[in-house]
Structures are given as C-alpha cells and as structure tokens.
Amino acid sequence: MKIDILTLFPEMFEGVLGASIVGKAENKGLVSFRVVNFRQFSQNKHGQVDDMPYGGGGGMVLKPEPIFRAVEFLTEPVPAVEAKAAGKPGKRPRVILLCPQGQRYSQKLAEELAQEEHLIFICGHYEGYDERIREHLVTDEISIGDYVLTGGELPAMVIIDSVVRLQAGALGNAQSAVTDSYSTGLLEHPHYTRPAEFRGWDVPEVLLSGHHENIEKWRLKESLRRTLERRPDLLDEIEQTPEIKKLVEELKQEL
Missing domain, CATH: 1.10.1270.20 (tRNA(m1g37)methyltransferase, domain 2)
Incomplete structure (x- = not known):
C-alpha cells in the first residue's frame, strides 16, 4: 500500500510514521509513506495557500490551486512500460479529505480502505476548504468524531494507524485484528x-x-x-x- 499525505505541517508525522506497528510495517515493505507540504505547489511567490472567503466571514479558506496541483502530481499516470512491468492497470487512488462534515469513521470503513493500493490524505487548516476541492477532487470526506480540531493531521494519523495494522503481516498475530x-x-x-x-x-x-x-x-x-x-x-x-x-x-x- 502507498500512502501520501498532503499537509502544511509535515514535521507532525515524523514520530508517528516511524514508530511501533506503523513503522515496522514500512520496514517490512508492507506500506510506503510520502509526506508532502502542499505549500510548494502554490503559484504565489509568497507560498500563499489560503485566502479570505467570498461573502465575508471569519477565518481563511484553503485555495483550490495548490491542493489540485499536489494531488495531480501524486497521481501522474505511471508510464505504460512501468505499469506493464508491475502487472497493474494503474488504479486511481482514494483521495480522502479530513473534515468535520465528513462520514463518521468506523472499523468497517477502515477495513474497506485497507484493501486499497493507494491512499491520499488531505490535511487542512484554517476555516475550511474551497468547495471545489470537495466537489471535483476528493473521493471521500471523513470525520473521526463530532468535534473540531485545529487541522486534519491528527485525524489522518488515526486513520493511517487503523488501516496499516490491517495489512497482512503488520501484526505479530494475524488473529488479533479479526477479534478486535x-x-x-x-x-x-x-x-x-x-x-x-x-x-x-x-x-x-x-x-x-x-x-x-x-x-x-x-x-x-x-x-x-x-x-x-x-x-x-x-x-x-x-x-x-x-x-x-x-x-x-x-x-x-x-x-
């Protein structure tokens, strides 16, 4: 499984992805992680990724351009020769938006996501996302509970942990995940x-x-x-x- 994480705070993931079951799963080759600061995809010379909302209101809204560009960079089609050599048709990834308005996370959804080959997590901050990100880019909107956090990084960590531990060989005892x-x-x-x-x-x-x-x-x-x-x-x-x-x-x- 390949997991990409789009965030403005990549340093938050350093300890989580390298430790315990998640870190061991990567060392075993069961999963690979790529943490990307989507600020680098800003078209603004100052690296600006947010702006004031149309219509007024408090807070700042994440702009669509850097997030679209980042996801498109991560999902560039694999060259035909490489795809054929890997024996894979190049299935599109699940692009997951972490937000309070999303579907409530559950073990059933964790088991569903664990079957995917490629997951992309978008971790937002500030007031919210430009609605066009929801409408035209993501495949899933997920919330880990009925409360609000400062950003999507912690929910992404929760989901990644729950999905990685379900990968075959991640746990010392394969029966553990079945009886949880x-x-x-x-x-x-x-x-x-x-x-x-x-x-x-x-x-x-x-x-x-x-x-x-x-x-x-x-x-x-x-x-x-x-x-x-x-x-x-x-x-x-x-x-x-x-x-x-x-x-x-x-x-x-x-x-």
Whole structure:
C-alpha cells in the first residue's frame, strides 16, 4: 500500500510514521509513506495557500490551486512500460479529505480502505476548504468524531494507524485484528494474563480450565455483556443467532 499525505505541517508525522506497528510495517515493505507540504505547489511567490472567503466571514479558506496541483502530481499516470512491468492497470487512488462534515469513521470503513493500493490524505487548516476541492477532487470526506480540531493531521494519523495494522503481516498475530472490538460487531471480551491471582483478584476459573469450548462461550458472553453495558446500539447491527439471543436475555436478567 502507498500512502501520501498532503499537509502544511509535515514535521507532525515524523514520530508517528516511524514508530511501533506503523513503522515496522514500512520496514517490512508492507506500506510506503510520502509526506508532502502542499505549500510548494502554490503559484504565489509568497507560498500563499489560503485566502479570505467570498461573502465575508471569519477565518481563511484553503485555495483550490495548490491542493489540485499536489494531488495531480501524486497521481501522474505511471508510464505504460512501468505499469506493464508491475502487472497493474494503474488504479486511481482514494483521495480522502479530513473534515468535520465528513462520514463518521468506523472499523468497517477502515477495513474497506485497507484493501486499497493507494491512499491520499488531505490535511487542512484554517476555516475550511474551497468547495471545489470537495466537489471535483476528493473521493471521500471523513470525520473521526463530532468535534473540531485545529487541522486534519491528527485525524489522518488515526486513520493511517487503523488501516496499516490491517495489512497482512503488520501484526505479530494475524488473529488479533479479526477479534478486535468492532471487527466482530461487538466490543471485545476482557483479557487476563499471569499471575493467576493478584492482590486478591483472581483470573476467571474458566480461563484456567483448558476447555476451549467453554472458554469461547465465556468470551462471547462477556463480549455481549460489555457491549450491552457500554454500546447497546451495536447489538442492533449484528446478526443475532439463537445462541446470542439467549445470552442477551440472560445478561439482561443479570444486569
């Protein structure tokens, strides 16, 4: 996967992209990053990338020219010889605009983006974007929550982390991503490790039993319990098998 990031503050990404799972994924060749300051694509001798909004109002608006030019630079068609050698038809990338008005980010969307070959993130600042960027350049507008940040850099980092960890080979245990919260539609069950007793608090006996079927039943029930307590809305979105319906009813009696 190739990930390009357009930002006015490239230094913000230095630590994030080089550390932990994300950095290891790049070292393994699973993903490549390119951070571009789109100010260099300004046609203004002062490198200006924003201007006052038509109609008045507070704040400054990002101009269309530098962002269009930057995306076009990053998506120049691969020469036919190179494309043939790579065995790829040159699929167009997903161009993602980080903004409060965008689609709410979710694990489902992370899994969808993880299948792409090329992602471009546009990180804005100031009051907003010229609307023509939204209408004629981007493929996706994404928000990571119902709040406003000073720019799109932090949301881009969040999305990149969630997408990179889904790449095959990025995690030490491939099963980890499959059983994460939201991947199954439910919140994840509790985890325990050694010691079996700590300050009078014991690990649930079933986890020490070695009985795999009972352990899986316990994990499902505890996952349902946590979801029912914290995010009951998620239960409406999953397929409720007879087993799940029975466990939910039991939990409602217990809670």
